[in-house]
Amino acid sequence: MPIDDCLKKSESLWFSDCGLVIRANTTLFRVSGEILASKSPIFRDMLHMPQPSSSQCETFEGCPVVSLADDPNDTEVFLRAIFDSEFFEPYPSETDFETIHGVLKLSNKYLVDYLRRRALTHLSCRYPTTLEGWMDLTPTSWRIEPDLLIPVINLAREVSALWILPAVFYSLCISTPHHFRSLARGVSFQGGTSRLSPSDLEIFLEGSHAQRECASAMLQFLWYPEHLQGCTSWSRCYSARCAERKYREGLQYQLGYRPIEIWGDAEWRQLPASICAACLERMRGLHQQAMEGFWDDLPAKYHLPCWDDLEQMKDAALAHF
Ligand SMILES: [Zn+2]
The missing domain is CATH 1.20.1440 (de novo design (two linked rop proteins))
Structure with a gap:
């Protein structure tokens, strides 16, 4: 059954010699299903599942359509990281938080390990686990604005990158006097609003008070x-x-x-x-x-495990098996 209306083709990810259309909200990407399956066991299983009869299957320009529940911006950078080898190069190549966010969320969800490690390395470069690292920051690959700190915390929670959180909470405390409104109302991110979860807000308010006391x-x-x-x-x-x-x-x-x-x-x-x-x-x-x-x-x-445990988590997450 063909799908239609309000859909737009991605400008950067529309390869007409490929046979799979990925849909995220109203954006369509035409890519190679075989390459995607070779990078992600989740896509491999999804694409190899017996398909319903062709009359029930969604198609676009003759290609089967796989609909994802993911944000279109996240989906775009994730697919570009897979299909455009120059788009998301390893640290210390320059990138930005929106790219790290999309690549990390989706590589974590679809188990694309090499991209997950690459995105975690970029994310972690701004948030060291040692005092020496904080005092003498290694070159960073992306810029941070105070309004991004809340999305950074939410991303770290989602992908269990807890080792960056002490330094992120510290940074949020530094920026707080000018950003009380952000804590209360959230910040704009990817066309929506990003807020601290109620538990993180409580942890932050308590922790930042303790930080100031020091x-x-x-x-x-x-x-x-x-x-x-x-x-x-x-x-x-x-x-x-x-x-x-x-x-x-x-x-x-x-x-x-x-x-x-x-x-x-x-x-x-x-x-x-x-x-x-x-x-x-x-x-x-x-x-x-x-x-x-x-x-x-x-x-x-900030109610996090001790540095030794956090460093072990980081080593395990970044290790190449
Ligand atoms: Zn003296």
Whole structure:
């Protein structure tokens, strides 16, 4: 039975020498069923199932039509990744989140393992599992806008890429002061609205509060302990440290959302020269300890497994069997 009206052919995926039409909503793609079956066991089973008699089978321009329940944008990038070898190259080649989203969702659903691994590697490059990785990010292959963080979280949940979530939640907390409305109403994505699930919203609100509470601990080296080992001029050093504390605490309202970034190279350079070298060295050690403690606890703040478990999940997901 032919299908008609309101349908549009994909411009980039219409190979007239191929014999299968894939339909996603009102978009049609004409591709090779045999190539698709060779990449995906799900499509292999679907295409090899006994077909109903030809009079009942949907056709378009003489080709059988397989209808998918997937988003047309996701379907398009997924099929392009399979049929156009230059479209979605491995990390670190440049790509974008919409492409990663479609390829990852559908390669996960239709079990196209090499594309799933490729998309996960792109997705993960922005969200390291170590503090060193966060401080010195490896080259990234795609750009992130604050409004994409909610779709990133939803995608990670859907494909069980939990290892990126501590860093994504951290980033969402950083952007929150300007995006309360996004949390409440959701953000526009792929022609619809993307919202945090009720459970993720609860996890985020609780976790981001805990994250903000940690800003003070990151600066504690400024006032505690009062006496630092090896100090050569206690009263001068301590009064300079306390003056700096007073100044920095005034900034905490703006910077408290980002405990890791509240103190860095620029702040070390701005410290008064009156603080002795021994104090400086001890202060650097204490600050590093506080940062490491914060990073170690980050997954727990957002109700996620510990870093070791998350890294094992990542290794298993990216391993080539
Ligand atoms: Zn000193």
